[in-house]
Amino acid sequence: MWNGRHSRMAVRRRPCLVSFSGLDGSGKTTQIDRLLESLEDCGLRVRLLRFWDHIAVLGRIREAMSHTLFKSEKGIGSPEKPVQRRDKNVRSWYMTAARLFLYALDAIQLTMVVARMSSRKEDVVVFDRYLYDEIANLDLGNSVLRGYVRLLLRLIPRPDVAFLLDAVPSQARARKPEYPLDFLHCNRVSYLDLAALAGSITIVPPRAACEITRIVKRNVLEALPHQQPQRETAVLHSQAAITNTITNR
Numbered sequence: 335m336w337n338g339r340h341s342r343m344a345v346r347r348r349p350c351l352v353s354f355s356g357l358d359g360s361g362k363t364t365q366i367d368r369l370l371e372s373l374e375d376c377g378l379r380v381r382l383l384r385f386w387d388h389i390a391v392l393g394r395i396r397e398a399m400s401h402t403l404f405k406s407e408k409g410i411g412s413p414e415k416p417v418q419r420r421d422k423n424v425r426s427w428y429m430t431a432a433r434l435f436l437y438a439l440d441a442i443q444l445t446m447v448v449a450r451m452s453s454r455k456e457d458v459v460v461f462d463r464y465l466y467d468e469i470a471n472l473d474l475g476n477s478v479l480r481g482y483v484r485l486l487l488r489l490i491p492r493p494d495v496a497f498l499l500d501a502v503p504s505q506a507r508a509r510k511p512e513y514p515l516d517f518l519h520c521n522r523v524s525y526l527d528l529a530a531l532a533g534s535i536t537i538v539p540p541r542a543a544c545e546i547t548r549i550v551k552r553n554v555l556e557a558l559p560h561q562q563p564q565r566e567t568a569v570l571h572s573q574a575a576i577t578n579t580i581t582n583r
Contacts, residue, residue, distance in 0.1 A: 348448065349381070349456045350557050351491065353464035355535070356499035356525065357518055358411075359510030361543060365499065366462055368547050369554065378457040385463035389447060391439040397421075416511035422471040423517040430472070434482060437468050441486050448491040458554075465490050466498070466535065470524040474531065487532055494557040496535045497550060498525055505540070 352369070354362045366382065373380045386393050400406040404420035411417040444465055451459060469486065472479045503518035513521075529535040538549055 348451045349454070349459045350495070350554070351448065351459055351461070351493040352554055352557075353461040353466070353493040353496045354499065355464055355466045355470070355497065357501050357503065357506045357522060358512055359506030359508070360499040360501035361509075361546065362462065362499055364543055365497075365546055365550050366460060369550055370460060372551060373458055373554075379455055380458045380460065381454075381456040382460050382462060383447075385461060385465070385467065389440060389444050389461075389465075391436065391443050396436070411510050411512035413508065413511065419512040423513050423521075425471075425473070430479075433468070433471060437465070437486065440468060441465055441490050444490050458558075461493070464493065464496065466496065466525075466528055466532070470521060470528050472524065474524050474527040480531070483528070483531060492534055495553050496532075497553070498529050498535050498537045499546065500526070500537055500539050502540055 354366055356362055370380055370382060383389065390396070400419075400421035401408060404424055406420040407417040409415070409417050411419070465486065469483050472483065474480055474483065500522070503515055503522055507513070507515055507518055526537070529537050536549075536553055538546055541549075
């Protein structure tokens with residue numbers, strides 16, 4: 335019995351994968367920061383990957399092209415200083431063709447990054463955005479594009495917990511004014527269509543930030559027991575600590 339358990343503990347598994355997706359201004363950064371803090375306080379080894387910085391292929395070149403070709407303003411929008419972004423909201427046929435090519439490269443890169451994670455020491459890897467956020471830029475009402483999306487969804491690793499933070503577009507834009515309101519409405523519909531298509535994304539409805547935090551922690555807690563048997567003791571302690579945090583808040 336012990337020998338069998340010991341041999342299983344020697345097998346290194348990949349970390350628990352948690353992804354956050356949603357409109358700009360939906361509160362992803364706040365929830366990611368809170369989750370990271372809770373997991374680290376519990377003694378778990380956590381890594382944050384920002385999709386655009388760590389996964390997207392030719393990210394800097396793509397960003398530079400949006401500034402050059404579409405005159406997209408630089409910076410992050412805030413209520414005090416709005417910016418006019420022109421990148422994912424440009425939906426011409428040639429941009430769609432470019433996206434199909436680039437998203438395929440990103441999917442391959444994502445798959446390779448996750449495949450290498452079994453050699454690392456993290457217990458949990460949190461993604462600030464995922465390939466889902468790129469797919470949501472496509473017109474999922476188009477049958478051809480839906481077929482393409484289904485192919486990508488089969489190719490990429492499925493997170494153990496994938497959150498879609500839903501948001502009222504007008505409220506999201508008030509917090510982070512970067513894109514036109516009509517685009518945000520269309521983008522929200524695409525996100526919801528994608529969640530239905532993927533079938534494995536947890537939609538978190540618009541709520542107070544503290545309520546969303548409880549939902550996030552609860553879902554991540556439920557995923558932890560299936561990860562890394564060699565860290566079973568730490569995980570059990572983490573479960574108790576996170577449960578106490580949820581109960582006290």
